Amino acid sequence: MVNFHHYLNYKMKEKYEVIISENFKKKFYKLSKPLQERVRKILDKLKYILCGEALKGDLQTFYSVHFENNKYRLIYQKEDHVIRILVLHVGRRKDDFYNKLKQELGLKN
Numbered sequence: 001m002v003n004f005h006h007y008l009n010y011k012m013k014e015k016y017e018v019i020i021s022e023n024f025k026k027k028f029y030k031l032s033k034p035l036q037e038r039v040r041k042i043l044d045k046l047k048y049i050l051c052g053e054a055l056k057g058d059l060q061t062f063y064s065v066h067f068e069n070n071k072y073r074l075i076y077q078k079e080d081h082v083i084r085i086l087v088l089h090v091g092r093r094k095d096d097f098y099n100k101l102k103q104e105l106g107l108k109n
Contacts, residue, residue, distance in 0.1 A: 014047045016078070020085045023104070027089075038067055042074055046083050052076075058107045059098070062086075075101060 020028075020043075028039060042065055045051055052065035052074070065074045070093070077084045086105070089097055102108070 016047055016081050016083045018043055018046055018083045018085060024085050035068065035072065039074060042067065043085065046076065050078060058102060073097065
């Protein structure tokens with residue numbers, strides 16, 4: 001017989017360490033309280049499972065989590081069992097989002 005509680009505890013162990021950059025912190029505290037709470041939930045989820053979509057081109061080592069009807073994006077990079085939260089861009093894709101991201105990361109546009 002399977003010990004159900006043991007199974008739940010096993011499944012809920014953190015798989016990834018989430019490291020947050022100073023850049024992220026600066027942008028995070030400028031968000032409204034409801035958006036901060038939404039971002040906290042995403043960060044908590046990232047401890048257990050990768051989410052979002054892999055980016056392409058110059059940003060192929062990064063993942064993007066879209067939230068709030070695609071208005072906001074949290075960009076992260078996975079390295080083994082470490083997730084580095086590098087930047088949080090607040091804005092729409094049409095507002096030159098990815099070029100600003102590349103500039104912030106020191107990549108050529």
